[in-house]
Amino acid sequence: MEFTSTIENDDSIELDVRLAKKGDKEAFSRLIENNKTSLYRVALSMLSGKQDIEDAIQNTIIKSYEGIIYLRKNEFFKTWLIRILINECKRIIKNNKRTIPIEEVNYNVGVSDNYNNLELTNAVNLLEKDLKVVTTLFYFEDIPQKEIAKLLNIPEGTVRSRLSRARKRLYEILKER
Known part of the structure; x- marks a missing residue:
């Protein structure tokens, strides 16, 4: 359905x-x-x-x-x-x-964003800028790694490594809370 x-x-x-x-x-x-x-x-x-x-x-x-x-x-x-x-x-x-x-x-632009008050979104906002962008595109916008690589003009392997580093860092941030 x-x-x-x-x-x-x-x-x-x-x-x-x-x-x-x-x-x-x-x-x-x-x-x-x-x-x-x-x-x-x-x-x-x-x-x-x-x-x-x-x-x-x-x-x-x-x-x-x-x-x-x-x-x-x-x-x-x-x-x-x-x-x-x-x-x-x-x-x-x-x-x-x-x-x-x-x-x-x-930062209130007036867009209704269901992710605004979630602990995960707050943790993502604490990431370094390069990790934050890749994480947002991949997890929140459902853009495939290959497309992210094209969008950011970086190798696909760099996208994968940034996502991996972001997951580890998010785990650390959320574990502390």
């Missing part, structure tokens, strides 16, 4: 991608709405400031809207969207290296 709904959901996503490629703004809005929590989680795993996270997501939406006609395989929309977001986050990180943060910001 669950398998059928997944197939129907995949079909509706591909239909929305096809419609969005033809200029249907409502179909594009549905695609973004379906992926907003994923976008927020990935941006949060890479960036620390509320405004940076919002900027990265906003720029990702604009770039994906402008470039959706160039998406080759409709079934990879989410991976393509996250790749754009990762590039935006990297650009923001690069630009922020030149500035000094003045104050800490509250």
